[in-house]
Amino acid sequence: MQAHPRTVPADDAAHLLIVDDDNRIRTLLSRFLGEHGYRVSLAASAAEARGRLRGLDFDLLILDVMMPGESGFDLAQDIRQKSQVPILMLTARTDSDDRIHGLELGADDYLAKPFEPRELLLRINNILKRGRSSEPAPLPEIRFGPYVFLTERGELKRGDETVRLTDREKQILAIFAASGGETVPRHMIVGGDMGKGERTADVQINRLRRKIEADPSNPIYLQTVRGIGYRLLID
Amino acid sequence: MILAEIRTKLSQRLSSLAAAAGRMNILAPVIRFYRIFAQWLRRHMPKGLFPRTILIIVIPMLLLQSLMAFLFMQKHWETVTRRLSQAVVGEIASVISVIEAYPQDPDFETITRIASQDLKLSISVLPPSPLPSPRPKPFFSLLDRALSEEIRTQIGRPFWIDTVGKSQFVEIRIQMKHNVLRVITRRSQTYASNSHIFLVWMVSTSLVLLGVALLFLRNQIRPIQKLADSMESFGKGHPVEGFRPRGAEEVRRASAAFQRMSRRIERQIEQRTIMLAGVSHDLRTILTRFRLELALIGDNEETEGLKRDIEEMNSMLEAYLAFARGDGDEIPSDIDIALMVEDLEADAETAGAKASSSYRGAPVVRVKASAFRRCLTNLVANAARHGKCVEISGRHERGWLTITVDDDGPGIPAEDREDAFRPFHRFDDARNLDSTGTGLGLTIARDIARGHGGDLVLEDSPLGGLRAVVRIPD
Numbered sequence: 001m002q003a004h005p006r007t008v009p010a011d012d013a014a015h016l017l018i019v020d021d022d023n024r025i026r027t028l029l030s031r032f033l034g035e036h037g038y039r040v041s042l043a044a045s046a047a048e049a050r051g052r053l054r055g056l057d058f059d060l061l062i063l064d065v066m067m068p069g070e071s072g073f074d075l076a077q078d079i080r081q082k083s084q085v086p087i088l089m090l091t092a093r094t095d096s097d098d099r100i101h102g103l104e105l106g107a108d109d110y111l112a113k114p115f116e117p118r119e120l121l122l123r124i125n126n127i128l129k130r131g132r133s134s135e136p137a138p139l140p141e142i143r144f145g146p147y148v149f150l151t152e153r154g155e156l157k158r159g160d161e162t163v164r165l166t167d168r169e170k171q172i173l174a175i176f177a178a179s180g181g182e183t184v185p186r187h188m189i190v191g192g193d194m195g196k197g198e199r200t201a202d203v204q205i206n207r208l209r210r211k212i213e214a215d216p217s218n219p220i221y222l223q224t225v226r227g228i229g230y231r232l233l234i235d
Numbered sequence: 236m237i238l239a240e241i242r243t244k245l246s247q248r249l250s251s252l253a254a255a256a257g258r259m260n261i262l263a264p265v266i267r268f269y270r271i272f273a274q275w276l277r278r279h280m281p282k283g284l285f286p287r288t289i290l291i292i293v294i295p296m297l298l299l300q301s302l303m304a305f306l307f308m309q310k311h312w313e314t315v316t317r318r319l320s321q322a323v324v325g326e327i328a329s330v331i332s333v334i335e336a337y338p339q340d341p342d343f344e345t346i347t348r349i350a351s352q353d354l355k356l357s358i359s360v361l362p363p364s365p366l367p368s369p370r371p372k373p374f375f376s377l378l379d380r381a382l383s384e385e386i387r388t389q390i391g392r393p394f395w396i397d398t399v400g401k402s403q404f405v406e407i408r409i410q411m412k413h414n415v416l417r418v419i420t421r422r423s424q425t426y427a428s429n430s431h432i433f434l435v436w437m438v439s440t441s442l443v444l445l446g447v448a449l450l451f452l453r454n455q456i457r458p459i460q461k462l463a464d465s466m467e468s469f470g471k472g473h474p475v476e477g478f479r480p481r482g483a484e485e486v487r488r489a490s491a492a493f494q495r496m497s498r499r500i501e502r503q504i505e506q507r508t509i510m511l512a513g514v515s516h517d518l519r520t521i522l523t524r525f526r527l528e529l530a531l532i533g534d535n536e537e538t539e540g541l542k543r544d545i546e547e548m549n550s551m552l553e554a555y556l557a558f559a560r561g562d563g564d565e566i567p568s569d570i571d572i573a574l575m576v577e578d579l580e581a582d583a584e585t586a587g588a589k590a591s592s593s594y595r596g597a598p599v600v601r602v603k604a605s606a607f608r609r610c611l612t613n614l615v616a617n618a619a620r621h622g623k624c625v626e627i628s629g630r631h632e633r634g635w636l637t638i639t640v641d642d643d644g645p646g647i648p649a650e651d652r653e654d655a656f657r658p659f660h661r662f663d664d665a666r667n668l669d670s671t672g673t674g675l676g677l678t679i680a681r682d683i684a685r686g687h688g689g690d691l692v693l694e695d696s697p698l699g700g701l702r703a704v705v706r707i708p709d
């Protein structure tokens with residue numbers, strides 16, 4: 001079931017495999033991604049996906065969770081045992097339990113249906129960039145000033161004292177840890193259930209500053225990079 | 236102190252009662268007194284089933300035992316003392332007869348010896364002299380009464396008796412024809428004073444019986460306590476585990492009925508969960524297609540409108556699903572509510588309001604995390620939508636978690652507040668500026684609060700707008 005994109009992608013374009021049981025979504029996705037310069041293969045079930053994986057190496061898997069027969073979770077777990085190909089899970093369920101389960105199984109990212117197609121593009125780009133730059137594994141801990149952030153446990157310490165952080169604040173610190181001192185664009189810092197977008201980032205950063213900066217209006221560690229985003233000064 | 240208070244209170248009430256009795260018929264004050272007594276009982280008696288049962292069993296038992304003991308001892312003492320007195324007085328009478336009928340040696344030696352050897356009476360014959368004046372008698376002396384009566388009937392001569400002076404002994408003096416006979420005898424010879432054994436037996440056996448009764452009682456009451464615990468936990472939405480009907484038949488019946496009920500509810504929840512999963516999966520799939528199709532068409536004026544419609548439809552779908560789902564399919568876990576409150580403050584800030592938050596008490600509470608967060612998020616979103624300032628405060632004390640969300644918006648008049656909870660209800664005034672409101676936010680929030688065994692109420696806020704108070708047991 002090879003799709004026939006209107007614009008022929010370049011030969012070195014990233015090759016994606018889309019696994020979804022819904023026929024229309026498959027074709028729509030393949031057209032959409034094809035238009036944005038990806039080579040796309042399709043599979044309607046876990047079994048079909050396995051067949052395609054045997055024959056070819058893919059740069060990224062886009063995997064639907066709820067499929068008749070073998071679920072996306074099972075397939076992801078199975079694939080992870082053999083290969084490190086990046087996996088992006090798609091699901092019509094939004095429970096955070098599901099998301100955690102998917103990420104635990106080794107999925108690289110997770111997107112809930114109905115997703116905004118542009119967000120999907122953004123995430124695909126991010127995953128592929130990460131894979132290509134063969135970046136070092138995220139640091140086990142980062143230090144800035146008197147603080148130590150333990151990435152795995154999501155714990156921020158000042159000396160022996162643990163600083164109480166909400167889950168979102170931990171996520172943001174983890175993003176900074178992964179960036180290794182680079183500037184993080186604002187749209188990467190998302191979250192929140194009400195206001196979406198970049199305002200969320202500003203609010204969260206401000207709150208984080210109030211917790212770690214001596215003078216939140218003149219931040220030392222969490223600096224604003226005008227027009228782009230934020231940067232954490234890591235020692 | 237408390238007793239004195241109660242007493243003054245009671246006497247006040249009684250005096251008011253007496254005044255009332257003059258005006259009304261006689262029955263009314265009786266009923267009122269009964270009410271006061273019942274109220275007092277309710278307030279001061281223990282609340283638990285076990286202590287109550289103990290009191291109900293122990294108090295009548297104690298009363299009955301005491302009454303029985305008293306009556307029995309009274310009777311027993313009387314009989315025994317009379318018998319003993321009869322015997323002693325009989326002996327004294329025969330000694331008197333012997334002294335008066337037969338010639339005696341000058342010192343009455345023989346009769347004294349015989350009396351002390353055979354009758355265990357220490358007697359002495361005194362030269363004639365008037366009897367001493369009667370001693371003050373103890374008020375309630377059984378012995379004194381019995382002895383005097385016997386001497387009067389059997390001997391019929393003037394006598395003097397002293398049952399108090401020497402504690403171990405009783406002294407009796409009797410005026411004979413020529414002399415005065417003094418008899419000193421042991422108390423135990425005339426008086427039944429060994430009955431403490433009976434008391435000891437009674438008390439110890441009733442203690443043993445009481446202990447056994449308490450053991451059995453506890454076993455009877457435990458199933459009721461277990462039933463109450465399970466029902467409470469089920470009411471809070473926690474799963475009921477390892478509960479089996481036990482104990483007396485009535486308790487078993489209640490337990491079995493509870494089990495059937497909880498299973499039925501669980502089954503319904505399960506069916507609803509399956510249906511919701513299906514509906515949400517299918518509708519979301521279609522919405523995904525819409526979005527992809529729109530993305531392929533590209534941006535123009537028509538698609539902008541369509542995109543907004545899809546956005547709205549999506550948020551409505553989420554709200555309806557959340558409303559239908561409630562919190563039935565979530566398992567409670569220990570959550571740091573203080574951090575959740577911080578998150579909510581951040582949400583309110585993100586939505587553009589000036590937000591502040593505070594928290595007091597132990598931060599960790601067992602709740603259905605995402606449901607409870609949805610409940611509070613709905614309240615905070617409402618507050619941020621209608622007010623410029625949002626204040627969130629949490630308090631965890633005495634077994635209750637209270638979260639208060641205040642805003643300085645237009646508020647809701649007191650008479651309309653109940654309406655605000657009705658599903659799909661939308662206010663026509665300033666509260667309905669937002670077109671994406673589904674009229675479900677407060678309904679969902681209240682459902683979730685009630686699902687945790689608590690409630691959500693709306694009040695006036697000190698900030699000038701609306702105050703929403705969520706209160707759940709921990």
